[in-house]
Amino acid sequence: MKKLLSGNEAFAYGAYLAGVQLAAAYPGTPSTEIVKNCATYDTIYAEWSPNEKVSLDVATGASYAGRRALCAMKHVGLNVAADSLFSASYTGLKGGLVIINADDPGMHSSQNEQDNRNYAKFAKVPMLEPADSEEAKNYVRIALEMSEQYDTPVLIRTTTRLSHSRTLVEIDDSKRVIPSDEIPAYERNIPKYVMVPGNARRRHPVVEERLQKLAALAETLEINKIEPGNDEIGIITSGVIYQYARDVFPNATILKLGMVWPLPKQMIIDFAKRVKKLVIIEELDPFIEEYVRILGLDCIGKEVYPIEGEYSPSLIREVSYKAGLLTEAPPEVSAASIDLPMRPPMLCPGCGHRGLFYALKRLDATVFGDIGCYTLGAAPPLAAMHTTTCMGGGFGVVHGVDKMGVKDKTVAVLGDSTFFHSGIHPMIDVLYNGGISTLIITDNRITAMTGHQDNPGSGRTLLGEPAERIDIETVVRGLGAKRVEVVNPYEVEQVMKVVKEGLESGEPSVVIARYPCVLHTKEKHPVPTVDTEACTNCGNCLKIGCPPITKGENYVAIDNILCNGCGLCARVCPFNAIKKPEEQ
Amino acid sequence: MQNKVDFIIAGVGGQGTILASDILVEVGYNAGYDVKKSEVHGMSQRGGGVESQVRWGKKVYSPLIEKGKADYLIGFEMLEAARWTEYLNPSSVVYVNKHKMFPPTVTTGQAEYPSETAIEQELISRASRMEWVDAIGLAKELGNPALAGVIMLGRLSADLEVAPELWLKVISELVPAKFVELNKKAFLTGRGIISKSI
Ligand SMILES: Cc1ncc(C[n+]2csc(CCOP(=O)(O)OP(=O)(O)O)c2C)c(N)n1
Numbered sequence: 050m051k052k053l054l055s056g057n058e059a060f061a062y063g064a065y066l067a068g069v070q071l072a073a074a075y076p077g078t079p080s081t082e083i084v085k086n087c088a089t090y091d092t093i094y095a096e097w098s099p100n101e102k103v104s105l106d107v108a109t110g111a112s113y114a115g116r117r118a119l120c121a122m123k124h125v126g127l128n129v130a131a132d133s134l135f136s137a138s139y140t141g142l143k144g145g146l147v148i149i150n151a152d153d154p155g156m157h158s159s160q161n162e163q164d165n166r167n168y169a170k171f172a173k174v175p176m177l178e179p180a181d182s183e184e185a186k187n188y189v190r191i192a193l194e195m196s197e198q199y200d201t202p203v204l205i206r207t208t209t210r211l212s213h214s215r216t217l218v219e220i221d222d223s224k225r226v227i228p229s230d231e232i233p234a235y236e237r238n239i240p241k242y243v244m245v246p247g248n249a250r251r252r253h254p255v256v257e258e259r260l261q262k263l264a265a266l267a268e269t270l271e272i273n274k275i276e277p278g279n280d281e282i283g284i285i286t287s288g289v290i291y292q293y294a295r296d297v298f299p300n301a302t303i304l305k306l307g308m309v310w311p312l313p314k315q316m317i318i319d320f321a322k323r324v325k326k327l328v329i330i331e332e333l334d335p336f337i338e339e340y341v342r343i344l345g346l347d348c349i350g351k352e353v354y355p356i357e358g359e360y361s362p363s364l365i366r367e368v369s370y371k372a373g374l375l376t377e378a379p380p381e382v383s384a385a386s387i388d389l390p391m392r393p394p395m396l397c398p399g400c401g402h403r404g405l406f407y408a409l410k411r412l413d414a415t416v417f418g419d420i421g422c423y424t425l426g427a428a429p430p431l432a433a434m435h436t437t438t439c440m441g442g443g444f445g446v447v448h449g450v451d452k453m454g455v456k457d458k459t460v461a462v463l464g465d466s467t468f469f470h471s472g473i474h475p476m477i478d479v480l481y482n483g484g485i486s487t488l489i490i491t492d493n494r495i496t497a498m499t500g501h502q503d504n505p506g507s508g509r510t511l512l513g514e515p516a517e518r519i520d521i522e523t524v525v526r527g528l529g530a531k532r533v534e535v536v537n538p539y540e541v542e543q544v545m546k547v548v549k550e551g552l553e554s555g556e557p558s559v560v561i562a563r564y565p566c567v568l569h570t571k572e573k574h575p576v577p578t579v580d581t582e583a584c585t586n587c588g589n590c591l592k593i594g595c596p597p598i599t600k601g602e603n604y605v606a607i608d609n610i611l612c613n614g615c616g617l618c619a620r621v622c623p624f625n626a627i628k629k630p631e632e633q
Numbered sequence: 634m635q636n637k638v639d640f641i642i643a644g645v646g647g648q649g650t651i652l653a654s655d656i657l658v659e660v661g662y663n664a665g666y667d668v669k670k671s672e673v674h675g676m677s678q679r680g681g682g683v684e685s686q687v688r689w690g691k692k693v694y695s696p697l698i699e700k701g702k703a704d705y706l707i708g709f710e711m712l713e714a715a716r717w718t719e720y721l722n723p724s725s726v727v728y729v730n731k732h733k734m735f736p737p738t739v740t741t742g743q744a745e746y747p748s749e750t751a752i753e754q755e756l757i758s759r760a761s762r763m764e765w766v767d768a769i770g771l772a773k774e775l776g777n778p779a780l781a782g783v784i785m786l787g788r789l790s791a792d793l794e795v796a797p798e799l800w801l802k803v804i805s806e807l808v809p810a811k812f813v814e815l816n817k818k819a820f821l822t823g824r825g826i827i828s829k830s831i
Contacts, residue, residue, distance in 0.1 A: 053658060053668070157673050181669075214671040214696035215658055295694040363700040380701030382719040385755045389715055390744035392645065392736040394679035425679065430741065591741045596680055599735060600742040610778070 054218045056211040059182035060121070060149055061086030062218065063189030067145075068226030069093055069119045071111035073104035075470065076499040077123030078158040079212040080151035084121050085502070088511050092228050097502055097511045100440075100470040101126035105133040105148065109202075112142040113242070115233040117193050117226075121149040124165045125439065129471070131168070134202065138172045139252045140242050141200035145193030149205045154332045155359025157209050160420065160439065162357065164333035169204050169310035173256050175263050176204040176310040177272070178288040182216040184272075188307070190226075191272065199259055199266075206309065208332065210289045210359070264311040272307025273316060282374060283324025285317065285337055285348075293362040294330050297369060312340050321346045328353075328374065332360045349374070396425045398597050399572070399613025401564030402491055404538035405462070406433040407593050407621065408545045412458055414552075417447040419463035419472075422497045422566075426462070430594045434462070441471025447486045448479045458552050460487040466496035466504040468521060473528070479557050480529050487551040488559050491538065492521055493566040501569045525559045532558035539564065539617055567613055574614030575630040579605055583626035590618040590627060634665060637690035638793070639698045643717050644709030645734050646683050649782035652807065653709075654685030656786060659803045661689035664795045671696035682713050705792075706760070707785055709768075710734050715752045721759040728788055729756070730781055732769040764788075771822055780819035783808075787823020797824060 054062065060083045064072060072087035072095040074080065088095035098104035101122040108120035122130060127150050137146065150168070153159040169176035177192055179185045185207065192203040240248050267273060279300045286294045287306040294303060304320045306312070321327050321341070327348040329338045338350035353372040354365070366379045396403050406426035409416055410433040418424060418434035419442060427434035436446055447461035463472045468490050479486050496502040503509045505519040525533050532554060534547040544562060551558030565572070584604035591600060597611035598618055604626075607618070619627040640657060644650040651672055658670040666689035673684065686698050700719045708714020708729035721727070729752075738744035757763040766788050768781035783804065790800050801817050808816045 051662075053662060053670070209673065210671060210696060213673065214669060215655075216669050216696065217662065217667070289696070292694040292696065296699070361697050361699070362695045363697075366699065380699075380722060382701040382721075383759070385715050385718045387715070387747050387751045387755060388744070389712060389747065390736050390738045392680070392682045392712070394646075394681040395737055397679060422679065588741075594737065594741075596737060596740065599740040 050220045051217045052220045053215045054182045054186075055082065055213055055215050056179070056182050056185045056207055057082035057213070058086050059185035059218050060189055060205070060207070061090070063186035064119045065090040065093060066186070066222065066225045067190040067193050068117050068228040069189075069193070070116040070228045071095075071108060072119040072121070073098050073107040074121040075099065075101045075104055075126060076496055076502045077101075077126050077151070078499055079153060079209040080121045080123045080126070080149065080207070081499050081502065082212070083149055084119070085511070087119065095511050097504065099505060101130040102133050105130040105137070108146060108148070109133065109137045109142065112144040112146040114144065114235055116144040116228070118144060119147050119149065119189070122151070123159065124150060124152045124163050125159065125161065127165055127168055128439070131172075134168065134172050134174070136244060137202045138174050139244055139249055139256060141255075142196070142202065143236065145196035146202045147189060147192040147196060147205060148202055149207060151212055152206060152208045152333070154208055160437070162333065164336060165204075166206060166309055166336045167334065173260050174202050174204055175199070175308060176206055177307055178206045178309045179211065179307070180288050180291045180305070181211070182214070182218045184307070185211065186218055188272070199263055201259055201263075206288065208289060214289070260311055264314065267308050267311055267313035268316050270308055270313075273313050274305055274307075275320060276303045276305060278302040280324045282326050282328055283320055284328045284330055285320065285341070286330045287337070288332070290330055290332055290360055293360060293365050296362045297366045297375070306337070309337070312337065314344065317341060318344060318346070321348070326374070330354055330365060393428060394425060395428065395594060395596055396422065397568050397613070398595055398611050399567040399615040401493055401538040401562070401567070402426060403431070403593055403595065404541055404617055405489070405491055405544060405562045406431045407617070408538075408541045408548065409433045409460065409462075411541070412545055412548060414460050414548070415457040417443040417450065417459065417461040419443040419461075419467050420498070421464035421467055422493075423462060423464055423491050428594065430592050440467050441475060444472055444475035444486070444488055445478060447488070448475065448482075448484045451484060451486045460489055460548060460552070462489045462491055464497075465490060465492040465494060465506045465521060469505045469519070473524065476525070476530075476559070477528055484557050485555055486557055487548060488557070489548070490521055490559070490561045492561050492563040493569075494563070495566050495569050497566045497569065501566070521561055525561070530557060530559045532556060533561070534559070535561045535563055537564055538562040539615060539620070541617075541620060567615070572613075574616065576607060576609040576612045576614050577616055577619045577627050577629045579607060580626045580628060583624050585624055585626070587623065590622055593617055593621060634794070635689075637688070637693075638705070639689075639703050640687040640705045640707065641698060641703045641717050641720055642685045642687070642707045642709065643713040644683055645713060646680055648683075648709045649779055650683050650685050650709055653707075653782040653786055654687050656783075656800075656803055656807055657687045659807065660795060660800055661687065663799050663803060664689075666690060667693045669693045669696040682716065684713075684717070705789060706756075707789060709782060709785065711749070711752050712736070712746065715747065715755050718755055718759050721756070723759070723761055725760040726792065727756045727760045727763040728766050728785060729763070730768040730785055731765045732781065766823070766826060768823065772819065775815065775819055775822065777815065780815065783816050783819040784823035787820040788826050790820070791824050797821070
């Protein structure tokens with residue numbers, strides 16, 4: 050039987066079939082649904098770890114214990130987990146360990162466009178790259194077997210298009226690996242697992258030798274295969290880009306790589322000899338191309354196919370035609386000739402973050418931000434966030450800015466999930482090293498941006514079991530913060546007051562702006578009404594950037610389907626023209 | 634069976650484009666086609682534009698459709714439909730829900746929402762046929778604006794050589810149990826529409 054599965058669902062099904070017993074992740078688009086779906090199989094223990102490094106350590110632990118384990122993350126998550134990856138590369142493991150890494154070419158929902166194939170080379174571990182959901186399912190098993198046979202963690206690379214496309218997958222549980230229900234005996238092995246210099250020096254040659262063996266394997270591995278065609282053009286490609294290349298060059302000879310590191314040297318040399326023109330089509334970095342060029346082979350690569358941005362069959366056709374690789378011109382198309390206003394994402398109607406950023410804007414604060422739904426506080430008309438880098442970045446950045454004596458009203462803002470991910474350490478820095486920064490945690494009690502995953506502050510695990518909430522206020526006070534205030538972000542005046550006090554105190558202060566995400570709790574209140582007599586159309590309510598409020602000829606209107614009834618607009622109206630129902 | 638049928642569904646987050654494209658891709662598979670579907674989530678959930686691409690064919694490689702090669706463009710919202718003109722060709726067919734959702738630049742008075750005639754012109758000049766569907770109005774009559782998507786699918790289904798029973802079967806499998814009857818009704822309502830075609 051076949052079923053339509055997204056790439057991410059297929060990875061989870063593959064993990065189930067391969068007998069994975071533990072799956073850990075921190076959410077991140079486009080990887081989130083992998084471990085979320087692992088949680089639906091009762092043979093897999095699955096969890097949201099507080100960050101990617103922890104999730105990789107947890108998965109490594111399971112494989113040290115001799116069981117098959119999976120860990121998944123978005124591309125920038127591997128930056129956070131990199132230290133653990135490099136160590137696991139040296140120690141090796143016992144049960145298979147697969148790390149699924151999701152790159153995001155085109156940055157549909159990311160802060161950068163890094164190509165994580167580079168990590169495979171860097172950490173000296175193999176990397177597989179499936180091209181559709183069926184392969185996604187199968188490659189998990191191949192990766193785990195390779196992991197056990199070669200004593201190495203194995204990376205699988207996916208991209209947004211693979212993770213979020215639905216394609217057909219053969220559903221067949223008959224050859225499933227049934228996980229052992231015996232309690233594993235931990236096998237001690239100090240020289241292998243204790244990476245002090247003396248032991249690590251002995252492990253390094255093992256890693257190099259492993260890489261040689263894997264390179265030899267790459268030559269015969271079934272998933273690296275040549276699809277013979279017209280040898281005029283020979284294309285080397287991998288992943289979902291293979292599918293685009295097939296659409297654009299239906300008759301070309303293609304070397305489709307299922308393993309993108311290490312690369313099959315002899316296979317590539319022979320392929321280059323066989324075809325007239327060697328073309329490398331790969332999204333992002335010239336990863337395969339550089340290898341091919343080092344072999345002294347002539348090829349067409351990044352001079353034709355761009356490094357930046359997401360590929361599509363249209364793009365490949367267009368640039369291939371321009372480079373003379375296709376004779377038939379792409380279809381003539383034209384964009385609309387009228388102005389089409391953009392539709393950027395916005396804070397949801399009723400979102401508690403809005404009150405906080407409105408207060409910070411009124412204070413004219415310089416805001417060092419972070420990543421989450423609250424990053425939308427940087428969007429106009431609020432435009433009340435002035436830096437956003439990587440998760441957990443803002444608290445450290447504000448400390449540096451403050452140490453330089455900048456006289457702005459500087460504050461830093463991050464969310465509850467971000468706090469547990471990487472906000473605690475910079476807070477320790479501010480508190481211990483004589484900082485004065487005002488640190489704001491916007492606590493909506495959920496990891497909202499990536500689709501409402503539970504986190505240590507929300508009181509529930511990924512498996513749906515209740516857990517003791519880790520109380521942010523207690524954590525902060527436990528670290529030694531003296532000035533700690535908990536406020537309701539809709540109470541704009543109160544937020545302004547406590548932030549101002551914190552700024553003027555000359556000592557570190559922490560503000561927890563707490564209101565559960567209304568999109569998650571589905572909280573809704575009666576819609577406020579506009580008193581059309583009293584409304585002067587001054588535009589003040591439009592400054593909060595709430596989607597249901599529309600500027601009219603003489604007064605504003607509120608769309609009562611979109612409106613969530615939070616009443617922030619009523620609070621900010623200087624003429625009392627917007628009334629919450631209870632006031633009417 | 635046709636050689637290939639490529640569909641683009643464009644709308645705004647929350648309008649049900651993902652459910653509609655899930656139905657469409659399943660229907661294609663049930664009708665004997667090789668199929669693929671692609672969509673982008675993420676930031677788009679917060680009121681941004683969303684788009685799904687569905688491909689039916691004898692053999693489908695890329696989950697993405699090429700510019701100038703869409704057979705059907707189904708717009709759940711007028712402005713969002715107009716963004717996909719590059720994917721049309723002189724034999725494409727376009728169905729657009731007669732529904733405007735103002736983006737923030739429009740609600741705050743910084744930009745203007747294009748007029749109905751301007752959008753119509755843009756689409757018709759690049760396609761063989763363009764039809765406004767009052768899906769939102771019909772959905773409200775049925776008691777739930779969220780049914781507009783399935784009404785649009787109903788209209789589309791009248792053009793395709795797939796038995797309505799097959800569509801209804803897939804709809805029953807994919808929508809939550811308590812909404813099945815309502816969605817079936819919405820589908821048949823859409824299928825029965827013969828509105829002004831340009
Ligand atoms: C290292 C890293 N991991 C994961 C992500 C993906 N990501 C972006 S925002 C976010 C969650 C933020 O949650 P929270 O701090 O609670 O803010 P909210 O969205 O709820 O406002 C995640 C997981 C990322 N950008 N970087």
